[in-house]
Amino acid sequence: MSVTELVDGVLSGNRRYLARLISLIENEDRLAQDALIQLYKHTGKAYVIGVTGPPGSGKSSLVTKLTAEFRKRSKTIGVVCVDPSSPFTGGALLGDRIRMQEHSLDDEVFVRSMGTRGHLGGLSRAASDTVRVIDAFGKDIIFVETVGTGQSEVEVIEIAHTVIVTDVPGSGDDIQAIKAGIMEIAAIFVVNKSDYPGADKKVAEINTMLDLDPRERAWRPPVLLTNSRTGDGIAELADKLQEHLKYLKDSGMLEQKGLQRSREELQSIMKYKLTQELSQKLQGKPEYEKAIRMIAARKKDPYTVAEQLIAEFLFSEIR
Amino acid sequence: MSVTELVDGVLSGNRRYLARLISLIENEDRLAQDALIQLYKHTGKAYVIGVTGPPGSGKSSLVTKLTAEFRKRSKTIGVVCVDPSSPFTGGALLGDRIRMQEHSLDDEVFVRSMGTRGHLGGLSRAASDTVRVIDAFGKDIIFVETVGTGQSEVEVIEIAHTVIVTDVPGSGDDIQAIKAGIMEIAAIFVVNKSDYPGADKKVAEINTMLDLDPRERAWRPPVLLTNSRTGDGIAELADKLQEHLKYLKDSGMLEQKGLQRSREELQSIMKYKLTQELSQKLQGKPEYEKAIRMIAARKKDPYTVAEQLIAEFLFSEIR
Numbered sequence: 001m002s003v004t005e006l007v008d009g010v011l012s013g014n015r016r017y018l019a020r021l022i023s024l025i026e027n028e029d030r031l032a033q034d035a036l037i038q039l040y041k042h043t044g045k046a047y048v049i050g051v052t053g054p055p056g057s058g059k060s061s062l063v064t065k066l067t068a069e070f071r072k073r074s075k076t077i078g079v080v081c082v083d084p085s086s087p088f089t090g091g092a093l094l095g096d097r098i099r100m101q102e103h104s105l106d107d108e109v110f111v112r113s114m115g116t117r118g119h120l121g122g123l124s125r126a127a128s129d130t131v132r133v134i135d136a137f138g139k140d141i142i143f144v145e146t147v148g149t150g151q152s153e154v155e156v157i158e159i160a161h162t163v164i165v166t167d168v169p170g171s172g173d174d175i176q177a178i179k180a181g182i183m184e185i186a187a188i189f190v191v192n193k194s195d196y197p198g199a200d201k202k203v204a205e206i207n208t209m210l211d212l213d214p215r216e217r218a219w220r221p222p223v224l225l226t227n228s229r230t231g232d233g234i235a236e237l238a239d240k241l242q243e244h245l246k247y248l249k250d251s252g253m254l255e256q257k258g259l260q261r262s263r264e265e266l267q268s269i270m271k272y273k274l275t276q277e278l279s280q281k282l283q284g285k286p287e288y289e290k291a292i293r294m295i296a297a298r299k300k301d302p303y304t305v306a307e308q309l310i311a312e313f314l315f316s317e318i319r
Numbered sequence: 320m321s322v323t324e325l326v327d328g329v330l331s332g333n334r335r336y337l338a339r340l341i342s343l344i345e346n347e348d349r350l351a352q353d354a355l356i357q358l359y360k361h362t363g364k365a366y367v368i369g370v371t372g373p374p375g376s377g378k379s380s381l382v383t384k385l386t387a388e389f390r391k392r393s394k395t396i397g398v399v400c401v402d403p404s405s406p407f408t409g410g411a412l413l414g415d416r417i418r419m420q421e422h423s424l425d426d427e428v429f430v431r432s433m434g435t436r437g438h439l440g441g442l443s444r445a446a447s448d449t450v451r452v453i454d455a456f457g458k459d460i461i462f463v464e465t466v467g468t469g470q471s472e473v474e475v476i477e478i479a480h481t482v483i484v485t486d487v488p489g490s491g492d493d494i495q496a497i498k499a500g501i502m503e504i505a506a507i508f509v510v511n512k513s514d515y516p517g518a519d520k521k522v523a524e525i526n527t528m529l530d531l532d533p534r535e536r537a538w539r540p541p542v543l544l545t546n547s548r549t550g551d552g553i554a555e556l557a558d559k560l561q562e563h564l565k566y567l568k569d570s571g572m573l574e575q576k577g578l579q580r581s582r583e584e585l586q587s588i589m590k591y592k593l594t595q596e597l598s599q600k601l602q603g604k605p606e607y608e609k610a611i612r613m614i615a616a617r618k619k620d621p622y623t624v625a626e627q628l629i630a631e632f633l634f635s636e637i638r
Binding site: 033036037040041043044054056255258259261262263265266267269270271273274275278279291292293295296298299301302303304305306307309310314315 | 352355356359360362363373375574577578580581582584585586588589590592593594597598610611612614615617620621622623624625626628629633634
């Protein structure tokens, strides 16, 4: 398949080309990057909504219900699920098949799960490129769903214009820490499973934390109660999302976020390219393997060796 | 303070020098790296135990109880808590002060909390350097405690010789996903809060998952029940840890892990150095700022710009 075919296929709205391109992105195929370069000017139209929160807080079901709500409002939807998975085998643990079953026959909904890919920032890179191609593909709203608050998840969630942080009644003490940690990126808090005991208490707790935040802000994150089973609160959440998008536009924040996003994107791509290039250069080199053995035996230190290898292998061909 | 003073201070067992050096590591001070280079040959002696698992599964209290148990066995202890915290402000959210209070007067226990530091792999870098200096300082056992299963947490936990994965009775469905994801790095499973309803069921569930794993393995992870409040099961867990260390030594796995660890360490340092160097070179350059605006306006694509900037700024001085 040529780059032109791939790009034309995606721009013409062919789902199979889109799925194919995402696989190429995941496999770090050179073709993917060429396609991304050409698709870039067609991006920047989708409203990207991040959904994060502790395990068990019902992110998937919330996204499913929100998808249904926005379909009623004639919006087309993309969903990117960033799944925790093995650092060794890669691959998404929870496949697309078991997610979003109620939308599986709707052509206006495109769902993709992604797993952890290696150690070189590959996951956030691949996820952000995937959001980009779904954007170029023409979906109006793209959900990015991620478990946990690890560094790569934070990177992923920063793609979003609006971040929803989910929580659940009666969660443990560590949750407090997580919540405070992502306080600053949350635009909307959702306490899911509103029929569980303690839901109102949890809402009050989050509101108290928000009130204790000394920073001035034009948008004070609302704390909403939802129920993914009954659908209670979902329409209100969809309204709040549209309200937040309007706020971002009117306040100039959307433009500012776009600049910030471009800066981070550029840094992330540069970092990725450098590490890719370096590992290609070092692959299978006897000097590299010997250096590792010396480090393990404490005969050399890794800091000095790192500088030597960078100078020798990465910069050598340019000299 | 000179590097020699710092290194001598740490090697002589002075806690204040150790604390000082860790702060320098966190601040990415050049002095820290010079000290790390000199301290490197004094490392590789500590037994590093990772403790990970979902929020609310009682990792902190488990580490506190294990510390007490190993102190009875005359082991000296280091604890590095990797806390989720703001991606923007940095800094550990839960301070050392509120942790491990029962060991705060024991000079043979050294505790340090670390927060998320930026986006460039800084956290796992800093945490692994911190474990290294506590190792050089002479602690027999170092616990690395981390919440969640994000990419940076996985990187952090890979420092460990033995990884304990904690879980709690009656946790949500996402937990299953997490558990499967870290299945391969877990040497010991601990179901904490053994007095909660469903503890035995959770143990059975994990055992079932382990039995479904088709891979052959010499060490089949045991699933233990503990209670951090009463201390039940803690001595057995300590025994299992010592048994796993013996297994690693006898099977040659310890040496193999050491090589693997050196490889990852070297890669991580090279990656870190490259991104550091690049951001220094780009800082405040008008071409850089202009490129970001062009990308945000979709007039240029970030992939092409990344290559141009790398060629122009990172490689220019070497030519």
